[in-house]
Amino acid sequence: MKKLVFSLLLSASTVAFxxxxxxxxxHGGAGTITKENMTPAKEKAYTEKLTEALKAGYAELQKGNTxxxxxxxxxxxxxxxxxxxxxKGAVFTNDGKNEMDASIMYGKDLSAGAVAGxxxxxxxxxxxxAVMQNSGHVMLAGAGAEKFxxxxxxxxxDPKYFWTKDRWDxxxxxxxxxxxxxxxxxxxxxxxxxDQKFGTVxxxxxxxxxxxxxxxxxxxxxxxxxxxxxxxPVIGAGTYANGQVGVSGTGWGEFxxxxxxxxxxxxxxxxxxxxxxxxxxxxxxxxGKMGGDGGVxxxxxxxxxxxxxNTAGMYRGAITQDGQVEIGIYK
Ligand code: ASP
Numbered sequence: 001m002k003k004l005v006f007s008l009l010l011s012a013s014t015v016a017f018x019x020x021x022x023x024x025x026x027h028g029g030a031g032t033i034t035k036e037n038m039t040p041a042k043e044k045a046y047t048e049k050l051t052e053a054l055k056a057g058y059a060e061l062q063k064g065n066t067x068x069x070x071x072x073x074x075x076x077x078x079x080x081x082x083x084x085x086x087x088k089g090a091v092f093t094n095d096g097k098n099e100m101d102a103s104i105m106y107g108k109d110l111s112a113g114a115v116a117g118x119x120x121x122x123x124x125x126x127x128x129x130a131v132m133q134n135s136g137h138v139m140l141a142g143a144g145a146e147k148f149x150x151x152x153x154x155x156x157x158d159p160k161y162f163w164t165k166d167r168w169d170x171x172x173x174x175x176x177x178x179x180x181x182x183x184x185x186x187x188x189x190x191x192x193x194x195d196q197k198f199g200t201v202x203x204x205x206x207x208x209x210x211x212x213x214x215x216x217x218x219x220x221x222x223x224x225x226x227x228x229x230x231x232x233p234v235i236g237a238g239t240y241a242n243g244q245v246g247v248s249g250t251g252w253g254e255f256x257x258x259x260x261x262x263x264x265x266x267x268x269x270x271x272x273x274x275x276x277x278x279x280x281x282x283x284x285x286x287x288g289k290m291g292g293d294g295g296v297x298x299x300x301x302x303x304x305x306x307x308x309x310n311t312a313g314m315y316r317g318a319i320t321q322d323g324q325v326e327i328g329i330y331k
Contacts, residue, residue, distance in 0.1 A: 021303030029199030033313030085199030090219025202248025251294010
């Protein structure tokens with residue numbers, strides 16, 4: 001396995017991740033995240049929130065709970081934080097709404113659940129888990145998904161709950177840019193601009209029974225139109241887990257769907273015997289060649305992780321099987 005070294009905020013030294021065994025890996029989105037655009041306070045806030053999410057997920061695993069419980073605990077913390085583009089902090093659609101997508105997959109039995117285009121479910125990851133466990137379906141969308149979430153006893157909130165100034169300003173900025181038609185790639189549809197920001201969250205956990213779960217939750221892409229659904233709720237694109245590996249992606253969803261990104265990582269390992277570092281890196285390179293960007297996190301049944309990305313940065317972190325937290329932000 002290739003050595004994966006990334007900048008650590010918690011420890012002064014860089015660490016070769018490959019030498020350790022992990023139980024949980026998370027991401028908080030990839031994009032134009034550079035040291036120059038970051039303040040020490042912001043960096044600290046992200047580091048602390050990622051650490052909190054890792055510890056919450058790890059606590060579930062320590063109690064002997066399933067990887068599904070660990071993924072839920074970690075993602076709920078990120079969804080409840082305005083720092084990330086999921087739950088509170090979700091980006092705005094072109095018409096000023098927050099429309100969220102989420103999914104989960106459980107490697108033990110290949111069960112899966114997803115919700116798409118929801119406005120009122122406080123924690124979309126919980127709804128995805130409820131869909132997986134209790135609906136008899138894999139993906140529910142819009143009003144139907146919200147009705148199901150309500151019937152499942154999940155927290156329903158006024159859509160205003162998701163409003164944050166940062167994301168609102170982000171939409172206004174992007175609309176202004178769209179107006180100026182600046183930096184537009186000519187072959188792209190109107191609603192996509194070059195420096196669109198990402199920020200989805202995801203988690204992959206390995207429990208004491210050796211079962212893997214992967215989950216992803218997002219507000220999608222700023223300024224999205226027409227009920228656009230990204231890769232995050234699409235099993236095999238933004239999320240995948242089987243008996244061997246779990247994957248969660250973040251980035252330009254259209255490309256992750258077309259590359260069947262998450263499933264392709266698993267297929268490379270299953271059919272081509274590639275290790276987790278090679279399989280994930282190849283998928284990110286393929287997405288890059290197609291013109292897309294983003295990253296994936298993956299965790300295999302032996303506790304190996306990989307987290308490649310082709311953007312300037314990706315909020316990410318992992319916790320070892322003995323509870324050591326590691327956080328990275330920049331390339
Ligand atoms: N992949 C998400 C989407 O396209 C966006 C992101 O990762 O931030 O909806």
